[in-house]
Amino acid sequence: MTDTAAPAGLAGDxxxxxxxxxxxxxxxxAISALAGVFSTRGVNVDSMATGDVHDDxxxxxxxxxxxxxxxxxLARTVERLPQVRGVRVRRVDDPGVRxxxxxxxxxxxxFRPPAGAGVRWSGGSGAxxxxxxxxxxxxxxxxxxxxxAAGATGDATVIQPPRG
Numbered sequence: 001m002t003d004t005a006a007p008a009g010l011a012g013d014x015x016x017x018x019x020x021x022x023x024x025x026x027x028x029x030a031i032s033a034l035a036g037v038f039s040t041r042g043v044n045v046d047s048m049a050t051g052d053v054h055d056d057x058x059x060x061x062x063x064x065x066x067x068x069x070x071x072x073x074l075a076r077t078v079e080r081l082p083q084v085r086g087v088r089v090r091r092v093d094d095p096g097v098r099x100x101x102x103x104x105x106x107x108x109x110x111f112r113p114p115a116g117a118g119v120r121w122s123g124g125s126g127a128x129x130x131x132x133x134x135x136x137x138x139x140x141x142x143x144x145x146x147x148x149a150a151g152a153t154g155d156a157t158v159i160q161p162p163r164g
Contacts, residue, residue: 019090051161
């Protein structure tokens with residue numbers, strides 16, 4: 001299923017950030033074929049991550065920049081790959097695109113997510129414990145950037161599968 005909802009007027013914006021969830025068969029060459037679709041269409045992949053394999057199917061999460069038209073074309077082309085079972089693509093700033101991140105701040109660093117970031121968080125950064133942040137991807141990214149500016153020494157972000 002392709003889900004590329006985007007506001008009107010963005011068709012020519014090749015700098016729009018997208019996230020795609022690709023459900024693939026768990027077999028050799030699936031990642032290579034997926035990367036080839038982006039490569040042959042001149043679209044650079046910002047990130048690509050694999051998820052757990054269940055019932056011989058895996059999930060690949062891809063982030064990239066493209067205009068709406070190109071994002072739709074990529075989704076349709078990926079859907080046609082023989083090892084692909086389904087594709088969903090959404091703009092990164094869609095509130096339904098959720099993520100979780102872990103950041104490590106030096107002990108003694110008092111940290112709170114930026115005002116206005118709609119995230120839930122836990123952990124005691126002042127005690128040197130990892131900080132877990134969850135919410136819309138753009139807000140998680142904003143919080144991770146603020147943590148880096150506050151001296152975070154490491155971070156990891158996972159984009160969660162879409163609901164429904």
